Amino acid sequence: MSRQVPIFEVRDLVRSFRMPRTSVRGGQREVQAVTTVSFEVNRGETLGIVGESGSGKSTLARLLLALDRPTSGEILFEGKSIVGLPEKKLRHLRRQVQIVFQDPMGSLDPRMRVGKIILEPIRSLGIEGDEKARLKELVASVGLDADSVNRYPHEFSGGQRQRIAIARALAPRPRVLIADEPASALDVSVQAQILNLLDDLKARFDFTMMMISHDLSVIHHMCERVLVMHRGEIVEIGPTRQVFETPQHPYTKALLASVPTLDGDLPEAPPETLVEAT
Ligand SMILES: Nc1ncnc2c1ncn2[C@@H]1O[C@H](COP(=O)(O)OP(=O)(O)O)[C@@H](O)[C@H]1O
Ligand SMILES: [Mg+2]
Numbered sequence: 001m002s003r004q005v006p007i008f009e010v011r012d013l014v015r016s017f018r019m020p021r022t023s024v025r026g027g028q029r030e031v032q033a034v035t036t037v038s039f040e041v042n043r044g045e046t047l048g049i050v051g052e053s054g055s056g057k058s059t060l061a062r063l064l065l066a067l068d069r070p071t072s073g074e075i076l077f078e079g080k081s082i083v084g085l086p087e088k089k090l091r092h093l094r095r096q097v098q099i100v101f102q103d104p105m106g107s108l109d110p111r112m113r114v115g116k117i118i119l120e121p122i123r124s125l126g127i128e129g130d131e132k133a134r135l136k137e138l139v140a141s142v143g144l145d146a147d148s149v150n151r152y153p154h155e156f157s158g159g160q161r162q163r164i165a166i167a168r169a170l171a172p173r174p175r176v177l178i179a180d181e182p183a184s185a186l187d188v189s190v191q192a193q194i195l196n197l198l199d200d201l202k203a204r205f206d207f208t209m210m211m212i213s214h215d216l217s218v219i220h221h222m223c224e225r226v227l228v229m230h231r232g233e234i235v236e237i238g239p240t241r242q243v244f245e246t247p248q249h250p251y252t253k254a255l256l257a258s259v260p261t262l263d264g265d266l267p268e269a270p271p272e273t274l275v276e277a278t
Contacts, residue, residue, distance in 0.1 A: 005079045006040035007176060007208050008064060013037040013073035015059050033059040035232040037073070041176070046202065046209040048223030048240060050216060050255070056232040057212045061178050064210075065097055066090050078175075095125050098169035100198075102181040104161035108153040108168075115149030118168045125172055138167040141201065159190035166197065170205060177202070178210045183218070195222060216259050220244060228252050 015034040034056045041047050049057050062068040064075060066082050075082050082093050098121070101107050108117055118138055119131055139148055142163040153161055162182060169177060179198060183191035199222060202209050211222050219226050219240060226243050228236040228251065235249040247253045 004043055006076075007043045007078060008041035009074075009076040009079075010040070010064075011038050011074040011076075013060075013063060013075065014071045015056075015063060015068065016071045032232045034063065034070075037232075037234050039227055039234060039237055041208060041210065042225075043175075043208055044206070045225060046211055046223045048219035048226040049210060049212045049229060050214065050219050050226055051229030052214060052255075055229040057229055058180055059232075060229070061099060061180050061210070061212060064178065065099055066093055091125070095127070095172045096174050097176040097178065098172065098174040099178045099180060100162070100165050100169050100182045102185050104158070104165040104185075105153065107165055108161060110153055112152075113149065114144075114151055114153065114156075114164055117153070117164060118149070118171055121168060121171050127172055134171070138171055141170070141204070142167045142197065157190075158186050159194060162186065162194050163197070166194075166201070170201065170207075173205070174207055176208045176210065178212070180212045181214070182211075184213070184215070198222075216244075216255065228255070 013034055014032070014036055017031045017033055019029040019031055037056075037060065049060065051057055059068065063070050064077075066075075066085070070083060073083070077093050077097065082090065112120075115135055119135055122129075122131065122134065135149060136146065139146060144160065144163050144167070148156070148160075148164075153164065156164065166182075177198075182198065183194045186194060195218060198209065198211075201207075209222075211219065213219055223240050225238065226236075226240045227234055228243065228249065230249075230251040236243055236247065236252045243252060244256060247256055
């Protein structure tokens with residue numbers, strides 16, 4: 001049998017930004033947010049993307065989602081190029097690749113009830129089906145009460161809002177979920193709950209996950225492979241264990257050295273906060 005086509009193939013991807021002149025002396029400056037990046041995402045895996053702030057992780061995510069266009073290079077989704085396509089040709093991608101952002105408040109319309117928020121991607125994509133049953137399933141799968149659908153985002157805690165954002169992302173049954181620092185804005189006590197939820201949902205709904213994080217323990221815990229970014233470049237990519245045990249690039253070594261212990265566990269919530277308070 002022929003080898004399975006990777007769900008994403010990225011070839012020589014570049015995204016540079018031209019910065020406006022900031023001073024009389026400074027000429028136009030170019031920022032290479034992502035520079036000549038090539039890699040593949042295998043169907044069903046959890047691929048970690050790690051790197052310090054400003055290393056190009058979110059820019060890469062936006063390019064994969066076709067929310068931004070590359071300066072040069074190629075992105076294939078399920079074997080087909082998505083670069084430069086008009087919006088109407090991006091329907092398949094819009095449905096199959098979803099994202100959860102760091103700040104759930106930024107992605108949830110405060111004037112909309114939670115039920116409508118969660119169903120919005122299904123409606124805007126024109127996906128047919130029993131909405132009511134789907135909503136019920138989604139809300140339960142992320143661990144929210146059934147009556148949450150009638151409330152507004154501000155009535156929920158940070159962790160619960162992230163559950164809403166996750167339900168919304170999973171609504172169209174995507175094949176790929178990109179999680180961009182999904183727990184970084186949350187209280188430490190809730191972070192592990194959200195990450196474990198994503199792990200459980202992945203096993204249950206069988207999607208491919210890209211986990212973006214600056215936190216090595218998160219990557220270590222959740223990802224089979226890891227891609228290390230530094231100043232827009234991929235400096236290392238490989239099985240998580242191999243990269244963590246025998247890092248090849250000086251940047252990866254420095255990154256690992258800055259973490260005192262990596263025992264593979266996520267920060268544990270004290271017992272009384274295991275069930276998150278409203
Ligand atoms: N729209 C933009 N305009 C100008 N510069 C940008 C833009 N988006 C990102 N950048 C720059 O690209 C680099 C990478 O940013 P980003 O992808 O957000 O990194 P990360 O997610 O790893 O923190 C940074 O230097 C950032 O300032
Ligand atoms: Mg980012």
